[in-house]
Amino acid sequence: MTNLTLLTFVLLLTNPSFSLSRPRCRRCKQTSCDCSKQNLRDVPAAPSKLITKLDLSFNHLSTITKDDFVAYASLQSLIVNNNMIGTIQEQAFDPLTNLTELDLSSNQLDSLSAEWFESLVSLQHLNLLGNRYETLGQGNLFQPLKRLKTLQFGGLDLRSVRKSDFSGLASLEEVVFDGRNLQAYAEGSLRRVRPLKHVALSLRGPFKKNLALVEAVLSDVAHPNTKLTFTNTSFFRNRQINPFRVLKEGGTTDFTFKNVNITLGAVVAFFNTMSDSNITKFSVIDTKIFLSFASNLPENQHFRGWEEIVLMNVDIPQFYNFPALFFLEPLLNVVRRVSLINVKLYNVVCENSRDFSRLEYLDVSDNMLNDDTLGEMMCNGELDFSGLQTLNLSWNNLHSINSRLFTKLHELENIDLSGNAVYRMPETCHWPPRLQFLNLSSALLIEVTACLPKSLRILDLSHNALTVFTIQLPYLTKLYISGNKLSILPEASLLPRLSFLFVENNDLQTLGSTVLNVYNNLTTIEAGAQSYECSCDFVAFMTSDLTRQRVTIADEIESYVCDSPDAMRGKRVTDARLSVFECQMALALSVLCAGILAVILLVVGLCHKFSVPWYVRMMWAWLRAKRKPKLKKGELEYDAFVSYSEMDSGWVEAHLIPELEQNEPPLRLCLHKRDFLPGGWILDNIMEAIEKSHRTLFVLSQHFVNSEWCKYELDYTHFRLFDHNDDAVVLILLEPIDKDTIPKKFCKLRRVMNSRTYLEWPDDDNQIARFWQSLRSAIKRPENGERNDIEETLNL
Numbered sequence: 041m042t043n044l045t046l047l048t049f050v051l052l053l054t055n056p057s058f059s060l061s062r063p064r065c066r067r068c069k070q071t072s073c074d075c076s077k078q079n080l081r082d083v084p085a086a087p088s089k090l091i092t093k094l095d096l097s098f099n100h101l102s103t104i105t106k107d108d109f110v111a112y113a114s115l116q117s118l119i120v121n122n123n124m125i126g127t128i129q130e131q132a133f134d135p136l137t138n139l140t141e142l143d144l145s146s147n148q149l150d151s152l153s154a155e156w157f158e159s160l161v162s163l164q165h166l167n168l169l170g171n172r173y174e175t176l177g178q179g180n181l182f183q184p185l186k187r188l189k190t191l192q193f194g195g196l197d198l199r200s201v202r203k204s205d206f207s208g209l210a211s212l213e214e215v216v217f218d219g220r221n222l223q224a225y226a227e228g229s230l231r232r233v234r235p236l237k238h239v240a241l242s243l244r245g246p247f248k249k250n251l252a253l254v255e256a257v258l259s260d261v262a263h264p265n266t267k268l269t270f271t272n273t274s275f276f277r278n279r280q281i282n283p284f285r286v287l288k289e290g291g292t293t294d295f296t297f298k299n300v301n302i303t304l305g306a307v308v309a310f311f312n313t314m315s316d317s318n319i320t321k322f323s324v325i326d327t328k329i330f331l332s333f334a335s336n337l338p339e340n341q342h343f344r345g346w347e348e349i350v351l352m353n354v355d356i357p358q359f360y361n362f363p364a365l366f367f368l369e370p371l372l373n374v375v376r377r378v379s380l381i382n383v384k385l386y387n388v389v390c391e392n393s394r395d396f397s398r399l400e401y402l403d404v405s406d407n408m409l410n411d412d413t414l415g416e417m418m419c420n421g422e423l424d425f426s427g428l429q430t431l432n433l434s435w436n437n438l439h440s441i442n443s444r445l446f447t448k449l450h451e452l453e454n455i456d457l458s459g460n461a462v463y464r465m466p467e468t469c470h471w472p473p474r475l476q477f478l479n480l481s482s483a484l485l486i487e488v489t490a491c492l493p494k495s496l497r498i499l500d501l502s503h504n505a506l507t508v509f510t511i512q513l514p515y516l517t518k519l520y521i522s523g524n525k526l527s528i529l530p531e532a533s534l535l536p537r538l539s540f541l542f543v544e545n546n547d548l549q550t551l552g553s554t555v556l557n558v559y560n561n562l563t564t565i566e567a568g569a570q571s572y573e574c575s576c577d578f579v580a581f582m583t584s585d586l587t588r589q590r591v592t593i594a595d596e597i598e599s600y601v602c603d604s605p606d607a608m609r610g611k612r613v614t615d616a617r618l619s620v621f622e623c624q625m626a627l628a629l630s631v632l633c634a635g636i637l638a639v640i641l642l643v644v645g646l647c648h649k650f651s652v653p654w655y656v657r658m659m660w661a662w663l664r665a666k667r668k669p670k671l672k673k674g675e676l677e678y679d680a681f682v683s684y685s686e687m688d689s690g691w692v693e694a695h696l697i698p699e700l701e702q703n704e705p706p707l708r709l710c711l712h713k714r715d716f717l718p719g720g721w722i723l724d725n726i727m728e729a730i731e732k733s734h735r736t737l738f739v740l741s742q743h744f745v746n747s748e749w750c751k752y753e754l755d756y757t758h759f760r761l762f763d764h765n766d767d768a769v770v771l772i773l774l775e776p777i778d779k780d781t782i783p784k785k786f787c788k789l790r791r792v793m794n795s796r797t798y799l800e801w802p803d804d805d806n807q808i809a810r811f812w813q814s815l816r817s818a819i820k821r822p823e824n825g826e827r828n829d830i831e832e833t834l835n836l
């Protein structure tokens with residue numbers, strides 16, 4: 041290897057933008073690359089400098105080098121969770137000054153370095169969960185991250201948190217802290233970033249072994265404006281609840297258990313501990329509650345400030361032994377908002393529900409209530425929740441709409457009955473007077489009736505099996521009716537105030553400004569996700585400037601698809617191209633007709649110009665004549681047919697007739713003036729005359745040339761000439777004709793004159809006798825056996 045190539049090689053290897061050895065990412069769009077799960081061992085080459093989002097999660101990266109992101113200077117989001125990253129070189133993230141999101145979770149980093157974050161001045165979201173570090177670096181780790189809003193840190197190995205760990209985080213709003221094995225916590229560490237909006241703590245180990253540490257953490261984060269969530273922990277002993285005392289002092293208002301295992305005793309202990317606290321909202325989410333001995337419940341008055349309880353996805357294993365949610369009773373009597381979502385609720389007895397008198401909002405969706413137990417819960421319509429505004433009964437086991445259960449809920453404005461297999465609604469119903477919102481989506485309805493309350497402002501009938509909507513709702517402004525089988529839009533006159541219409545995924549065939557403008561107050565429609573008949577009007581409407589329409593199409597234009605015509609099936613309406621013929625049928629037809637007419641006129645004109653009809657008729661006549669048996673010599677009626685121009689009739693009458701017909705032996709001439717049958721078609725006459733004559737005599741003159749008529753006669757004879765190949769034509773030249781002056785269309789005459797000798801009418805009187813003699817012998821019929829060759833005769 042020469043020195044030069046070695047040098048180039050070394051340069052290539054050390055050049056940071058050298059990317060030949062880098063893998064390629066297979067899923068890149070203009071500004072984002074999704075390289076997740078591609079078995080990558082190295083950061084792939086940047087397809088362009090404009091990439092702002094790079095997802096490298098679930099690969100096999102183990103080291104991040106300082107060259108890896110040189111080509112990614114525009115990056116805003118870098119996701120590298122679930123790799124095997126153990127090492128990150130100190131300047132690796134230096135180019136990423138615009139980075140706002142960095143996810144390094146679930147890797148194998150065993151130490152954290154402040155150098156990494158030196159240049160990440162734009163970073164807002166940082167996730168360091170699930171690594172192997174035991175401490176948060178050497179202190180001041182996050183100092184450069186002045187804009188950081190959310191910080192997620194900790195994991196299996198995190199042992200200690202020191203006082204300076206969170207210095208510099210001036211904008212922090214949210215912390216997720218996994219301290220499941222935390223052993224040391226310097227008091228006041230998290231206090232310096234107080235108050236945060238949300239803190240999620242996972243302190244399973246400390247809750248088991250080190251309640252003092254828990255208390256230290258809690259007293260640092262507790263604040264009236266901080267929502268607290270306790271995750272991934274088990275509370276099996278009541279004393280584990282003790283640390284929450286400090287929340288009372290901190291003034292915590294919003295508290296959540298999420299993804300925990302807890303005994304009923306611990307829950308009750310929590311209530312006891314938190315009685316007379318400033319808590320307003322208490323949530324239990326994704327949690328298992330185990331039945332256990334519970335101490336006495338505190339009195340109602342201890343929960344005076346509580347407003348909202350949320351239980352969502354709560355699993356109570358021994359549910360059927362369980363006095364239905366009795367532990368909530370003292371709370372339910374005071375709070376105003378209750379959500380019991382997916383907690384296997386199947387019954388609330390009337391006596392209990394009577395006590396929930398302060399409720400304004402009740403969400404019991406996704407439970408097991410049926411028509412009977414709902415009737416029980418609502419005390420068969422006698423229940424008087426004077427303040428209830430919202431009732432969510434969606435996704436239960438209801439099979440009917442029993443509006444009488446709600447009639448006395450005078451304040452009720454919203455009711456959600458979606459997701460119940462209702463099938464049919466009654467013909468008439470009795471709803472509370474203020475009802476504005478009704479959700480009957482996914483209820484298997486096949487028709488709607490006047491049961492729908494007239495006072496409705498918003499109605500959701502999505503995902504049913506409706507084919508028409510013909511109910512008058514004078515106040516309705518929003519109608520959700522997607523996922524049905526409507527083939528026409530709801531009658532506009534029945535919905536005078538409608539301004540939002542959602543009709544995706546139905547059987548509509550078309551849409552257009554005329555259809556939409558019938559709705560006086562419609563401003564927005566969503567009608568995609570279905571196949572349309574791509575008529576010209578529809579395609580024109582969809583491809584026009586829709587922003588100039590009064591009604592806005594709010595969903596993706598790409599989801600409007602053509603079903604017909606066949607050639608367009610499956611295409612997006614915006615890609616449909618219809619031919620002019622399909623679209624401007626009337627115009628296209630008239631243009632076509634005009635074209636055809638023009639061609640016809642042209643053909644007629646040309647025919648006229650070139651006498652085509654005459655030729656056709658002549659041809660026909662000739663064909664007929666050809667089929668007729670040719671007359672024998674004896675049957676010929678005339679000796680000669682004389683063809684002449686009218687202008688030359690003087691000569692014919694004064695010289696030709698007398699000479700040939702009156703002198704001995706008289707010849708019989710056929711003259712059109714005299715011998716043609718009156719009334720017959722002239723051509724027939726001519727033909728017959730020629731047929732019946734022994735010779736045809738042409739009297740040529742300038743007049744003859746000028747006369748159309750004579751040309752035809754000539755033409756016909758010419759046909760015959762070729763036909764019979766016998767010499768039946770005699771030409772008389774009355775005056776000299778310059779062959780070159782004969783018009784082109786008389787080419788026949790030219791040719792005949794060229795190919796035949798002719799008799800010239802002499803100027804000299806002495807020659808006249810000889811002329812007549814020659815003529816007579818040219819016309820004369822041969823005696824039997826005598827040869828009569830006109831060429832010979834004329835050969836003067």
Ligand SMILES: *[C@@H]1O[C@H](CO)[C@@H](O)[C@H](O)[C@H]1NC(C)=O
Nearest residue numbers: 089090112113114115137138
């Ligand atoms: C970083 O963001 C700023 C403002 O959004 C922009 O002007 C600049 O071009 C970006 N830098 C890079 C390297 O993309």
Ligand SMILES: *[C@@H]1O[C@H](CO)[C@@H](O)[C@H](O)[C@H]1NC(C)=O
Nearest residue numbers: 271272273274299300301328
């Ligand atoms: C809760 O208990 C279940 C077993 O019942 C267990 O699988 C799960 O990991 C526990 N969750 C927590 C957060 O301890």
Ligand SMILES: *[C@@H]1O[C@H](CO)[C@@H](O)[C@H](O)[C@H]1NC(C)=O
Nearest residue numbers: 216217218241242271272299
């Ligand atoms: C809690 O556990 C769930 C899985 O059970 C996990 O997805 C989540 O990240 C954990 N949260 C914390 C803060 O450890």
Ligand SMILES: *[C@@H]1O[C@H](CO)[C@@H](O)[C@H](O)[C@H]1NC(C)=O
Nearest residue numbers: 264288289290291292317318
């Ligand atoms: C609890 O709320 C009351 C009334 O809003 C307020 O005066 C008191 O300071 C709060 N307690 C704490 C510890 O923030």
Ligand SMILES: *[C@@H]1O[C@H](CO)[C@@H](O)[C@H](O)[C@H]1NC(C)=O
Nearest residue numbers: 381403405406432434454456
């Ligand atoms: C009722 O609950 C369902 C499911 O939990 C939810 O999607 C819906 O938005 C709720 N309805 C109202 C009116 O809050």
Ligand SMILES: *[C@@H]1O[C@H](CO)[C@@H](O)[C@H](O)[C@H]1NC(C)=O
Nearest residue numbers: 434456458459479481500520
């Ligand atoms: C109606 O209920 C369904 C299912 O519970 C929900 O997804 C939808 O958002 C609700 N409609 C409205 C308008 O809130």
Ligand SMILES: *[C@@H]1O[C@H](CO)[C@@H](O)[C@H](O)[C@H]1NC(C)=O
Nearest residue numbers: 536537538539560561562563
């Ligand atoms: C039509 O809508 C506008 C604004 O959305 C509203 O102010 C007006 O009252 C509506 N007209 C009718 C007849 O409902």
